[in-house]
Amino acid sequence: GAVVSQHPSWVICKSGTSVKIECRSLDFQATTMFWYRQFPKQSLMLMATSNEGSKATYEQGVEKDKFLINHASLTLSTLTVTSAHPEDSSFYICSATTGTATQPQHFGDGTRLSIL
Amino acid sequence: KQEVTQIPAALSVPEGENLVLNCSFTDSAIYNLQWFRQDPGKGLTSLLLIQSSQREQTSGRLNASLDKSSGRSTLYIAASQPGDSATYLCAVPSQSGNQFYFGTGTSLTVIP
Numbered sequence A: 001g002a003v004v005s006q007h008p009s010w011v012i013c014k015s016g017t018s019v020k021i022e023c024r025s026l027d028f029q030a031t032t033m034f035w036y037r038q039f040p041k042q043s044l045m046l047m048a049t050s051n052e053g054s055k056a057t058y059e060q061g062v063e064k065d066k067f068l069i070n071h072a073s074l075t076l077s078t079l080t081v082t083s084a085h086p087e088d089s090s091f092y093i094c095s096a097t098t099g100t101a102t103q104p105q106h107f108g109d110g111t112r113l114s115i116l
Numbered sequence B: 001k002q003e004v005t006q007i008p009a010a011l012s013v014p015e016g017e018n019l020v021l022n023c024s025f026t027d028s029a030i031y032n033l034q035w036f037r038q039d040p041g042k043g044l045t046s047l048l049l050i051q052s053s054q055r056e057q058t059s060g061r062l063n064a065s066l067d068k069s070s071g072r073s074t075l076y077i078a079a080s081q082p083g084d085s086a087t088y089l090c091a092v093p094s095q096s097g098n099q100f101y102f103g104t105g106t107s108l109t110v111i112p
Helices: none
Strands: A004-007 A010-013 A019-025 A032-038 A044-051 A067-073 A076-081 A090-097 A111-115 B004-007 B010-014 B019-025 B032-038 B044-051 B056-059 B062-067 B072-077 B086-093 B100-102 B106-111
Touching: A004 A090, A010 A019, A019 A032, A019 A090, A019 A111, A032 A067, A032 A076, A044 A067, A076 A090, B004 B086, B010 B019, B019 B032, B019 B086, B019 B106, B032 B062, B032 B072, B044 B056, B044 B062, B044 B072, B072 B086
Parallel strands: A010 A111, B010 B106
Antiparallel strands: A004 A019, A019 A076, A032 A044, A032 A090, A067 A076, A090 A111, B004 B019, B019 B072, B032 B044, B032 B086, B056 B062, B062 B072, B086 B100, B086 B106
């Protein structure tokens, strides 16, 4: 149980393109979803926290107009990287939980984004 | 702010050895601690979750212990196998529950 599906797993696109990444909880209702960014050989960096039906809370230094997060239902959150540039290339991972971060975290398989 | 550190950063052992991965955290007021495994280019797989009231959790060849007062957790892997090669991460939630602090990770290589 507790499966989180993240799609797509790999995206390559041109600079200036907007890219949408989906994070779905398949067998549970995710009250809260977290979006992370991971650089090579580094740990995960929290970008934002999204609660169903509310605006996302962004971490300091993360541009909310650049990284649009929508959590319209209890099973789906999306991260849209708007007007992506090469410096946005990274590995993006979502996690979902039934409550707050004190509950077990369930992670997607990640999305590798490459901007040419 | 909670800081989570893992030692060693990298570890290479021959197959069959027992090994210990270490995780330390600066704020001992935690709800729980979770250990994850990450394979290259993949997401995280949850291995074990220890509640603050527990001392240890076991799953197969894995045993995780928690000492809140000293701010430490260990992940013990018995009879290591090449398939155990991965990066292991520990993480703790913030007191408010809106943040999840990850350790720096230990990259494990088990040599056949």
